[in-house]
Amino acid sequence: MTKPYATGPPPGLVRLETLREKLDGWPTVSDDPEPFLSVGLCSSEWLDGALPALAQASSDCELAGDALLHTDVRSDNLCFHGERAVLVDWNLACIGKGLFDAVAWAPSLRFEGGPEPWELVPDSEGLAALVAGYWAARVGMQPPATAPKVREVQRRQLEVTLPWVARELGLPAVAV
Numbered sequence: 001m002t003k004p005y006a007t008g009p010p011p012g013l014v015r016l017e018t019l020r021e022k023l024d025g026w027p028t029v030s031d032d033p034e035p036f037l038s039v040g041l042c043s044s045e046w047l048d049g050a051l052p053a054l055a056q057a058s059s060d061c062e063l064a065g066d067a068l069l070h071t072d073v074r075s076d077n078l079c080f081h082g083e084r085a086v087l088v089d090w091n092l093a094c095i096g097k098g099l100f101d102a103v104a105w106a107p108s109l110r111f112e113g114g115p116e117p118w119e120l121v122p123d124s125e126g127l128a129a130l131v132a133g134y135w136a137a138r139v140g141m142q143p144p145a146t147a148p149k150v151r152e153v154q155r156r157q158l159e160v161t162l163p164w165v166a167r168e169l170g171l172p173a174v175a176v
Helices: 016-023 026-031 044-060 099-111 127-136 150-169
Strands: 067-069 078-081 084-087 094-096
Touching: 016 094, 016 127, 026 044, 026 127, 044 127, 044 150, 067 099, 099 127, 099 150, 127 150
Parallel strands: none
Antiparallel strands: 067 094, 078 084
16 A cells, blocks of 8 residues: 555666665774774774674664655655655665665754654664764765765764664663
C-alpha cells in the first residue's frame, strides 16, 4: 500500500547499498584518527574504546530498500507550500532503506531546536553509526571552496549524533 504523498523512485537511480564504502567513514577514522580528533568532539581514549562498536554497527546496517531517498534532508532543502513541506535539491537522490532519510535528518533538526534524535527514531538500526562515520571522516578536513561552511555543519551534526550513537550502542557517554 502506498503512503499518501509518497513518491516512488524514478528509474536509473543508484542504490544506497552501492554507496556503503563512500558513506562508511569509520575505516578512514580508524586509519588516521587525527583529523577527526582535532575538532575536539571526543577524546582519543573514548574513540579507541568506541571505534570497534561504531565500525561494526556502521558496516552491518541494512541499506537495501525500495524507497526514494533524498539523502540530504535539512531545513535549507525544504520549502513550504501552504501546509505542506516540499523537499528540494534532489541531486543526491537514490533508492534504499526509507529510514535513512529520517536518521540523517534528525541531528540537523535537533540543532535547530527540534527533539532529541532518539525521540524521532528510537532505533536507527545502525544507520546513526553510519551517518556519524560519514561526518567523522570529513569534519577535520579542509572545506571545499564551493561549500566553505560544510565542516561547521558536519561538526554540529556530530555533536548530536555521537551521543545518540553512544546511547544506542550502549557505549559510555562521549568524553572529550
